[in-house]
Amino acid sequence: MKPVRNFFLFALSVSLLVCCQRKTTLPDNNNSIDATEKPTEVFERGINTSGFQQLTPYQYDTLRNLKANIETDQISNVLNTQFRYLKYSPFRNKSINDSVSLSKKDLLNTTRTILDLSIEDSVKFDSLILQNFDFYRLSGDDSIGNVLFTGYFTPVMKVRSHKDSIYKYPFYRNPGRKKGYQLPDRREIDFLNALSGRGLEIAWSDNLFDNFTLQVQGSGIVEFEDHTKKILAYGGKNGHPYSSIGKYLIELGEIAKEDISLSAIREWLHLHPERIREVLSINKSYVFFKLKDPTPIGAASVPLTADYSVAVDTDIIPLGSTLLAEVPVLDKRGILVKHDYRLLFAQDRGGAIKGTGRIDLYSGIGKRGIEKANSLNHYGRVWLLKPR
Secondary structure (H helix, E strand, O other): OOOOOOOOOOOOOOOOOOOOOOOOOOOOOOEEHHHHHHHHHHHHOOOOOOOOOOOOOEEEEEEOOOOOOOOHHHHHHHHHHHHHHEEEHHOOOOEEOOOOEEEEHHHHHHHHHHHHHHHHHOOOHHHHHHHEEEEEEEOOOOOEEEEEEEEEEEEEEEEEEEOOOOEEEEEOOOOOOOOOOOOOOOHHHHHOOOOOOOOOEEEEOOOOOHHHHHHHHHOEEOOOOOOOOEEEEEEOOOOOOOHHOOOOOOOOHHOOOOOOOHHHHHHHHOOOOHHHHHHHHHOOEEEEEEEEEEEEEOOOOEEEOOOOOOEOOOOOOOOEEEEEEEEEEEEEEOEEOOOOOOOOEEEEEEEOOOOOEEEEEEEEHHHHHHHHHHOOOEOOOOOEEEEE
């Protein structure tokens, strides 16, 4: 689902999918929201229809009675790595509305201030956050603040260093692109062998759809036959546009909108293997890789932290930004039970994350990360922090 997104370029699972934006409602509430207090039909996906209209991506907002319950010990490492990134990053001032801009100094001061506050008085941390920062709410796609939270993770998959009769689907390193030369698209690479025979293969898998999902994810941990683990890190793209195969299958009527998920797509392709070329070729975008040591790193060149690092559209939210978010909290069945306030950190970018209407929450490595990412497809609100 980062650096040019160095790893995790795209968000998995729901990045493959088109996310349904049904207009269920949530009353406006600046405290943590408990589902038991709201009608089921109102609470279902966390959409709030009582927010004020915004004409710009960011709008100054006043938060009252904030009860974030922020775990300060969990964010100190994130803040320290973010501070190191910001200190050396080339950052230009960014206008966030007609009268307010965001500078590198603002981002550094935000990170430093939160670190100091968490050490100073964790009991009063929430009130100290309110006292020290202004909050600018993202407009969301509906211009009243509803932001879709989806998840992405670090997959782990078995690969081989050489092709055999089972492990026959290659991951390629970037072939480089000469000026005026267009790299081949997915159909040409996967099904017409446009890059074969050039020594670009760096690993082989036993499932082409796994290759596809890891490309959408942007990177992943792979285990070779000698049990060596490496990161297949993002190594560039072919320059063709990204398209959702989930949306394509919905439009064809093959999978109902309410049933779309990574597992549903995988099951459908298992039942219709003759159509894998047709479906995968819809997404012409293709991601190349390079081998790295197995530590998940985001576009900000810092380690990703599950439940705190997010992938964003960096044209809207600069890398290194700190966000306050009304994060959907799900039960074990994947049902929304409440929203909790949490500080999130923009440390990654996603090719499928565009505009103010969606962010991707990093959910971790392997099975646990997959389960959390696949369940998250709910709405909350998001504010950018700027020091006063």
